[in-house]
Amino acid sequence: MTRTGAQLRIARNAAGVSLRAMAARTNFSKGHLSNVEAGRRSVTPDVVLAYERALGDAVDRRGLLTGMAATVVASTAVADLIRAGFTAALHGGGPVDSWLARVDEYGQLYMTVGADQLQRRLAADLVVLQQHLDSAPLWGVAARLLTTFGKTTGDSDEAVSWYRLATTAADRSEDNQVRVWVRGRAALALAYEGARLATAVELADQALAIDDTPSPGRLTALVARAQAAAVHGDRTGALRLLDDARRMFDVAGSSEQTSDFAIPEWRFHTFASMLLSRLGDPAAAAEQDAADRTRPPELLRFATHIELHRGLMLAKAGDVTGGTAYARAALGRLPAEKRSQSLKLMLAEVECGRQPAVS
Incomplete structure (x- = not known):
């Protein structure tokens, strides 16, 4: 057993929290936490921070976790950031085409890697990029990377x-398509999670006002407005x-x-599934099946998104206990390193059995 893993176990036991309860509080699987505490898996910053948040002031006052997060984070995320940033800077910032290719790479990475891994890589590139913002196209690169970085954070205000x-x-960037995409994508991220809805609507409306040319950015803005209306209980709207949005798609x-x-196609079905699940509309099932098929x-x-939507449908039908169990099991099957803030907020929505709090 590693010293840090043992400290986590001691802190959990001191707070009177079972391993099963800790798994539920942190959205890591029980098996993963057991392996971390026993030293069979590496202790990562996200696990330490999750323990600190879940166990609260009681253990902090006793000094059981004091300084641990800072030590672990500094030795991994921050050190990796500094090393990667300096390595990239020493090799030069690269031409615009190189940065545009990197944007495309991040677009693909977002779909497959976990938030923590993506955030560290993005942060390193942003450290370098900020030293080379000498043209409108590079500001467009920065805008898209900053939007993606925002989606890796675990807090809506941040x-x-x-x-x-x-x-x-x-x-x-002086590029209307970039201006529309950034606002539309940010609005959709917030509205899909049911977070900061006033800001989501504001950003979506800005996107729609900038340019009426059909584009992925305008499409995401329309979907964001639709999600916000669903959270507010405006079924007709x-x-x-x-x-x-379907016509725009x-x-x-x-x-x-x-x-x-x-x-x-599969992604639009996923957006529609979330909206219809929030409304408790039986048509959500067809969207879920279509998303899985395509x-x-x-x-x-x-795939886990869709499973959580199914859990939400159960909760909307009145079976909050069954829906919660279904959603938790689905999330538990996804490796912890691939989870996202969106999944955690969806699980919370299922557990409440109602619309998320409007903010």
Whole structure:
């Protein structure tokens, strides 16, 4: 057993929290936490921070976790950031085409890797990029990377601060398609999670006002408005906006299957599934089946999205206990390193058996 793993076990026991309860509180599997505490798996910053949040002030006052997170984070994430940033800087910032290729790479990585891994890589590149922002196209690169970075954070307020910065960078790009995409994608991220809805609507409306040309950014803005209406309980408005988005998808949908910058068929079905599940609409089942049928098999995180939507449908039908059990089991099958903030918020929505709190 490693010293850090043993400290986590001691802190958990001191707080009177079982391993099963800790798994439920942190959204890591019981088996994963058991392996971490026993030293069979490495202690990562996200696990330590999860323990600190879950166990609260009681253990902090006793000094059981004091300084641990700082030590673990500093020795991994921060050190990796500094090393990667300096390595990239020493080799030069690279031409615009090189950065555009990196944007495309991040669009694909977003679909397959976990938030922590993606955040560290993005942070290193952003450290370098900020030293080379000498043209409008590079501001466009920065805007898209900042939007993706915001989606890796575990806090909605923090995410919004990155989205705001991304919109400023997008405006510097002088590219309306970038300006629309950044605002639409940020709005959809918030609305899909049921978080900061006033901000989501504001950003979506800005996107729709900038340019009426059909595009993935305009499509995401329409879906964001539809999701926000669903959370507010506006069934008529949500379905009308979803129909508007379907018509936009017919024009702006993509054949690219595994990029965050594209909206292929399976992804639109996933967005529609979430909205209809929130409304408790039986039509959600058809969208879920279509998403499963058309989605590339390697996109495990998005398969879990659909499973959580099914759990939400059970909860909306009145079986909150069954829906919660179904959703927790689905999330538990997904490796911890592939989970996202969206999944955690969806699980919370299922557990409540109602719409998320409107903010």
